[in-house]
Amino acid sequence: MAANSNAYLKATRYGKDLVRVMRVYREGETQRCTELTVSTCHYEKPKSSPPFAIQVRLLLDGDIATSYTHADNSVVVTTDTCKNTVNIIAKKSQNVDNIEVFAQEITEHVLKQYAHISHAYVDIIKHKWTRLVVDGKPHPHSFVRDGEDVQTTSVVHQRAGNKITVRSGLKKLLVLKTTGSAFHGFYKDQYTTLVPVWDRIFSTAVDAEWTFTASDSQTLRHINYPAIHAGVRKITCDTFATDDSASVQATMYLMQTTALDQFPEIAEISYALPNKHYVGVDMSKFGINNEGKNLEVYHPQADPSGKLQRKRGHTG
């Protein structure tokens, strides 16, 4: 115990990370499955924040701070209990595949069950399992991982004011188009070597995240999150394919505008798009023309990649 130390406990957060859950719903012959990775954190905020970083504060107010400062485990809801909680709520819930609602079921339970916990944080990654089609028919109980893209959510539930924030995400959606993308007219100075192009390969791994306009718990429980996930994914893919892209920035802006227009439930949406470069291989030494209209062989460059990011809300 650091009785004479200048150190203070600024904030605490602990829980269980990487709880992996596979939930199967059996509906007669047809079965559904959802595979998740869940992380849960409880958080007890000190009663007041220090106005500057070196202020000394030793919290002796009880709650979970004493587990750090006084080795008092009586306030610790064990991380093993966190894991059990996730599994048991997964067993009881009809909403495991609706990850935003499932996350809220977990945070609600945590705050009801443990009076000394002030905040519950749940982060979920939903892995992809798509029903297999056999002889043209959806198979009742077989699935395929047909892409590495995942759905995500982060829910923060604060006891004070029953304040809930929900964030949804779409991560690792790898897309590529072989034409319909240009990049020219950019700023040039003595350091510019990039050659303008009117036709190039455009590839990116989409990371998108969005928040919701609703703030009351009732509305947040009943938003159609799966439809919004599917809608944002469709807008992202359709815009990527059909936009005659002037730049990654312009295509990203169009994705955001379309998503905000189509889903008034979304307050803000941000995209992070790495520009995965494909560089034409120089074959001139071999007397082979692999340039301009004859460019057919590319080197997929592992790094560096451009990184284009932007957040957009209804007003900006």
Ligand SMILES: O=c1[nH]c(=O)c2[nH]c(=O)[nH]c2[nH]1
């Ligand atoms: O669409 C692009 N945006 C950029 O900002 C950029 N920078 C670059 O080198 N290539 C590209 N492409």
